[in-house]
Amino acid sequence: MEYEIVIGLEVHSELATKSKIYCSCTTEFGGAPNTHCCPICTGMPGVLPVLNKNVVEYAVKAGLATNCTIAGYSKQDRKNYFYPDLPKAYQTSQYDLPLCKEGHIDINVDGKSKRIGITRIHIEEDAGKLIHDEWETGTLVDYNRCGVPLIEIVSEPDMRSAEEARAFLESLKAILEYTEVSDCKMQEGSLRADVNLSVRPKGQKEFGTRTEMKNLNSFRAIIRAIEAESQRQIEEIESGGTIVQETRRWDDTKGMSYTMRSKEEAHDYRYFPEPDLVPIVLEEEWVQKVKESLPELPEARKNRYISQYALPEYDAAIITSSKVLADFFEAAVSESSNSKAVSNWIMGDLMRILKDKDMEVQDIPFPGQYLAAMIDMIDKGSISGTIAKKVFEKMFQTGKDPESIVKEEGLQVVSDEGALVSVVRKVLEANPQSVSDYRSGKEKAMGFLVGQAMKETKGKANPQIINKILRDELK
Amino acid sequence: MELYQLTAHELGRLIKDRKASAVEITGSLLDRIEKLDSSLESYITVCKEESLKRAQSVQDKIDRDGPVSPLAGIPMALKDNICTMGIKTTCASKMLENFVPPYDATVVKKLYNSDAILLGKLNMDEFAMGGSTENSFFKQTKNPWDLERVPGGSSGGAAASVAAHESIFSLGSDTGGSIRQPASFCGTVGLKPTYGAVSRFGLVAFASSLDQIGPLTKDITDCALVLNAICGYDSMDSTSVKTDYPDYTKALVNDVKGMKIGIPRDYLGEGLNPDVKRAVLDAAETFRRLGAEVEEFPLPITEYAIPAYYLIACAEASSNLARYDGIKYGYRAEKFTDLLDLYRQTRSEGFGNEVKRRIMLGTYALSSGYYDAYYKKALQVKTLIKKGFDEAFEKYDMVIGPTSPTTAFKIGEKAENPLEMYLVDIYTVSVNIAGLPGLVVPCGKDANGLPIGLQMIGKPFSESTLLRAGYTFEQNTEFHKNKAEI
Numbered sequence: 001m002e003y004e005i006v007i008g009l010e011v012h013s014e015l016a017t018k019s020k021i022y023c024s025c026t027t028e029f030g031g032a033p034n035t036h037c038c039p040i041c042t043g044m045p046g047v048l049p050v051l052n053k054n055v056v057e058y059a060v061k062a063g064l065a066t067n068c069t070i071a072g073y074s075k076q077d078r079k080n081y082f083y084p085d086l087p088k089a090y091q092t093s094q095y096d097l098p099l100c101k102e103g104h105i106d107i108n109v110d111g112k113s114k115r116i117g118i119t120r121i122h123i124e125e126d127a128g129k130l131i132h133d134e135w136e137t138g139t140l141v142d143y144n145r146c147g148v149p150l151i152e153i154v155s156e157p158d159m160r161s162a163e164e165a166r167a168f169l170e171s172l173k174a175i176l177e178y179t180e181v182s183d184c185k186m187q188e189g190s191l192r193a194d195v196n197l198s199v200r201p202k203g204q205k206e207f208g209t210r211t212e213m214k215n216l217n218s219f220r221a222i223i224r225a226i227e228a229e230s231q232r233q234i235e236e237i238e239s240g241g242t243i244v245q246e247t248r249r250w251d252d253t254k255g256m257s258y259t260m261r262s263k264e265e266a267h268d269y270r271y272f273p274e275p276d277l278v279p280i281v282l283e284e285e286w287v288q289k290v291k292e293s294l295p296e297l298p299e300a301r302k303n304r305y306i307s308q309y310a311l312p313e314y315d316a317a318i319i320t321s322s323k324v325l326a327d328f329f330e331a332a333v334s335e336s337s338n339s340k341a342v343s344n345w346i347m348g349d350l351m352r353i354l355k356d357k358d359m360e361v362q363d364i365p366f367p368g369q370y371l372a373a374m375i376d377m378i379d380k381g382s383i384s385g386t387i388a389k390k391v392f393e394k395m396f397q398t399g400k401d402p403e404s405i406v407k408e409e410g411l412q413v414v415s416d417e418g419a420l421v422s423v424v425r426k427v428l429e430a431n432p433q434s435v436s437d438y439r440s441g442k443e444k445a446m447g448f449l450v451g452q453a454m455k456e457t458k459g460k461a462n463p464q465i466i467n468k469i470l471r472d473e474l475k
Numbered sequence: 476m477e478l479y480q481l482t483a484h485e486l487g488r489l490i491k492d493r494k495a496s497a498v499e500i501t502g503s504l505l506d507r508i509e510k511l512d513s514s515l516e517s518y519i520t521v522c523k524e525e526s527l528k529r530a531q532s533v534q535d536k537i538d539r540d541g542p543v544s545p546l547a548g549i550p551m552a553l554k555d556n557i558c559t560m561g562i563k564t565t566c567a568s569k570m571l572e573n574f575v576p577p578y579d580a581t582v583v584k585k586l587y588n589s590d591a592i593l594l595g596k597l598n599m600d601e602f603a604m605g606g607s608t609e610n611s612f613f614k615q616t617k618n619p620w621d622l623e624r625v626p627g628g629s630s631g632g633a634a635a636s637v638a639a640h641e642s643i644f645s646l647g648s649d650t651g652g653s654i655r656q657p658a659s660f661c662g663t664v665g666l667k668p669t670y671g672a673v674s675r676f677g678l679v680a681f682a683s684s685l686d687q688i689g690p691l692t693k694d695i696t697d698c699a700l701v702l703n704a705i706c707g708y709d710s711m712d713s714t715s716v717k718t719d720y721p722d723y724t725k726a727l728v729n730d731v732k733g734m735k736i737g738i739p740r741d742y743l744g745e746g747l748n749p750d751v752k753r754a755v756l757d758a759a760e761t762f763r764r765l766g767a768e769v770e771e772f773p774l775p776i777t778e779y780a781i782p783a784y785y786l787i788a789c790a791e792a793s794s795n796l797a798r799y800d801g802i803k804y805g806y807r808a809e810k811f812t813d814l815l816d817l818y819r820q821t822r823s824e825g826f827g828n829e830v831k832r833r834i835m836l837g838t839y840a841l842s843s844g845y846y847d848a849y850y851k852k853a854l855q856v857k858t859l860i861k862k863g864f865d866e867a868f869e870k871y872d873m874v875i876g877p878t879s880p881t882t883a884f885k886i887g888e889k890a891e892n893p894l895e896m897y898l899v900d901i902y903t904v905s906v907n908i909a910g911l912p913g914l915v916v917p918c919g920k921d922a923n924g925l926p927i928g929l930q931m932i933g934k935p936f937s938e939s940t941l942l943r944a945g946y947t948f949e950q951n952t953e954f955h956k957n958k959a960e961i
Contacts, residue, residue: 045566045798046580048675048711048712049713080797080841082797082818088798089794089798272846275791276680276683278713
């Protein structure tokens, strides 16, 4: 039988505010354990929370950028449960009146556009982190993350494949980056996703029983988990079994998921309105102002790149998938008329180097203007394409501008005829066979000799000049 | 007359006239505590050295600049659920026996800024849950009028210390009557301010939507002075209200002519001790005699106030007290097998019976499947109670009635019957549910010579009206001059 996979995602994203949601502690990642916390974020007896206004603004930005309706009146609720990383024993979140609801994102898979619904976006606080094994005496708690502001974005069960889920996450990530709502650093946990998944025979209207998978910390893990879980469910059904509604934990190293808790063991969070905080009341005028402050979003930017810079759709999509990369591109084309070359360098060498060095786009140590300057040098003939590749590598190593690298490394093209004549003569002496081949009419030999001369000069010679001297010498 | 017997405003005069120093006054109170508190047991912690040191530095400041604040050099004490930096804040619980806050509550900062002297921390029912101070883990505070009786609660230590001259004034907290009822039992003045008028930052939470800090004092003038010092908007408390807070001493005017006063008929019904009823009606007569218009009126759904109150308060408490789980704060059981067992043992050993009872009630009320029937219903009752008072305040400037159905009862008398103990809160809880100010002044004695307190309730932020009425009552009666002989 053919099955259809039904996927809904719950994405947690850390907001890029400087301070925490209910106190003035820094949200900076890392730091020695328990140095980024205070009585308020650690729930000391007697303290009270005060909502950080920026958290509301950032969440509203995310809502507007994903076409949500913004609630004029919403409130915060306590989600009660015991766990050592939660010092108050409740997480302040939003239950029945979230800040944003009923939005959507358009994704593109295999050239086809599809609309994925956003059920809701709400604000909440992060918990601390348990540190096991490092001390023999047992487990310790690091409260630095307590009170770091998060938004939870809940999608409708509109995705039908791992590819669609990936496309949704990539679009969402780009939107959050563009609006500067989150830096979306997955390795720092700024973006995490839980996957709700069920399968059903193709054509069936009702949804199958779903499972929820947690602990997915990379796109790769999410894709693999979706593939493994849909396979598991199909096999279970095929072998006559039934799917149990449960929460499962993904183990990425083993490529398998395990039951965490069944529906019966599910927590009763005893949500109730947080009495220490007042309702969030937003005026339409303010929401409108936030809307007007939104930057150009990924989809609009992609279309502009296609029309303004004549980029192929594929290249435009890749470059605009990351705000940092798109900003890099814009910085480069602002100083270069050769946008085609800028795009080619980004799609080619830049992507390759990032992959080889296992770097993120934000780790590029030089501005886009440097790439423009390098392309300009190629176009003017002051360096060759081959040398440019070396210069580009050096730019990644040192962060220096191409002019300085060319100067320091002595890579500038040698166009001085006098200096090159001796090189050419040396090459001719060493390759008598090619000389006679050329003289007997084999034009191909010329190419070989030019190559040898370039090699002799380590690529620094101006190939046109070499060509000219060779022809003169061989007359 | 000893220094400790005086009021804050009387002492303020002596300090200003250089007739007494902050150090002498503080010393007088410390001696009194040392002599008396082994039998009265109103203090959990006495800060002897710190208070003398502070008194000296305040006196130096007074010598240099004069007394800038009316509370400069006045010794006071705080209920032990108000956080004091570097001084144990136990909530009278084994759970927080050794909790030393690294910060001061906003009210503490304000009192320090007013140069008041902190004598120590006062006994209470554990986590402010109770009406007799019998639920303290540490000790049983007695009523200064009769050592075999309770001082009321939960701010029992706060009321007893003022009534027995172990402090000039104190701060308590009131979630369902915890300032007003002990004030009534001990014959002091007690004020529960409007919800949001005094910052809760640093008050260890019992029920966040109901808790409010307020003063217990020897007379109305002191009440106004202390309220002036502690009220006001606080950016650290989201529920604190931004409004113009008047100078409450301006309300100390001997005149109630034309004031419209209502007495809820439902507050004079079954279960009210006849002595208390007589005293309240006499007080009404006094107001009438002084030119006020007084009449009875029906205040509906009074009978639902107690169940609604216990549902809301316990629900919030079950969440507020969840942090005492043996991980970060307070007591941790010595023996446990795993995480769940650690929670279980810690909370079984660390909390007293009444606290456990309320946590269980609250957890139940919030559980899925019961939320709508209990918690949500209670919130609906809350709306109706508010509405009832709103309507009353369209007609009346103030509502008066009894504070508690009885005077102070014997220690142990109700300890075995929690439900009976809950019913004692009948006249006080509505005021918290509706977020209103409630002022208690002494208005008589029962057949046993025990004090009776009159409760005066106003609309939000009408403390000035209550203080004016209280002041007028005080100026025209002798009740506040009656002191416990101890």
